Amino acid sequence: MNAQxxxxxxxxxxxxxxxxxxxxxxxxxxxxxxxxxxxxxxxDRAFVERTxxxxxxHLIRTxxxxxxxEAALYDTAWLRYQAHYRQMNGQFSAVYPGVLxxxxxxxxxxxxxxxxxxxxxxxxxxxxxxxxxDGFFDRVFGGDxxxxxxxxxxxxxxxxxxxxxxxxxxWMIGDSANDAAAARAAGCTTVLVRYGxxxxxxIETVPASQYLDRLDQLQxxxxxxxxxxx
Ligand SMILES: O=C(O)COP(=O)(O)O
Ligand SMILES: [Mg+2]
Numbered sequence: 575m576n577a578q579x580x581x582x583x584x585x586x587x588x589x590x591x592x593x594x595x596x597x598x599x600x601x602x603x604x605x606x607x608x609x610x611x612x613x614x615x616x617x618d619r620a621f622v623e624r625t626x627x628x629x630x631x632h633l634i635r636t637x638x639x640x641x642x643x644e645a646a647l648y649d650t651a652w653l654r655y656q657a658h659y660r661q662m663n664g665q666f667s668a669v670y671p672g673v674l675x676x677x678x679x680x681x682x683x684x685x686x687x688x689x690x691x692x693x694x695x696x697x698x699x700x701x702x703x704x705x706x707x708d709g710f711f712d713r714v715f716g717g718d719x720x721x722x723x724x725x726x727x728x729x730x731x732x733x734x735x736x737x738x739x740x741x742x743x744x745w746m747i748g749d750s751a752n753d754a755a756a757a758r759a760a761g762c763t764t765v766l767v768r769y770g771x772x773x774x775x776x777i778e779t780v781p782a783s784q785y786l787d788r789l790d791q792l793q794x795x796x797x798x799x800x801x802x803x804x
Contacts, residue, residue: 584739627692628692720732750772
């Protein structure tokens with residue numbers, strides 16, 4: 575139970591991978607294609623699931639290190655990764671149950687909405703469009719739009735600025751400790767989904783105001799019961 579009343583949500587900022595779309599299949603397919611071309615061992619799905627969420631550069635570097643490849647292969651791997659990702663983006667991905675309904679409900683509230691991901695912005699915009707989710711967002715920002723990525727608060731602070739709201743009145747909905755750390759440091763309210771990728775850790779180890787099994791189960795102030803609050 576939390577004695578502090580939850581702030582009203584003046585804006586919603588929502589993560590992409592692991593929150594709106596299950597993109598693990600895309601990451602596994604793209605890494606498989608790149609590592610196959612480079613003659614490197616392939617990594618399994620569980621490894622990729624633990625490693626996504628901190629941007630493509632981090633994923634490639636960590637995967638190269640994991641298979642014992644030379645770090646000097648990074649530049650080639652990054653170029654091949656982008657080429658394959660462009661081809662496969664969204665092909666092995668699915669929108670999570672409850673996302674469409676949840677976004678429709680939030681959109682109907684008439685408050686500004688942004689998608690904020692560590693994925694490169696071009697891939698993020700293309701994926702949202704391919705999955706029919708682009709129309710819900712006033713702004714979409716990716717990992718290469720700002721100087722630093724989540725868990726740094728900068729992307730959230732800049733997104734709030736772009737939406738014209740203060741961080742203290744914005745709600746960040748994500749799937750990982752990365753999202754929560756950025757939200758906490760920016761001063762946003764944190765909501766976490768239980769079904770995404772939290773670096774191999776149980777999501778409820780990460781402090782949040784609400785944990786959701788589906789996006790359409792988000793409870794807004796006025797609807798919140800004490801037990802729904804962390
Ligand atoms: O690491 C990525 O590429 C994407 O991560 P995010 O959408 O969960 O921020
Ligand atoms: Mg995520």
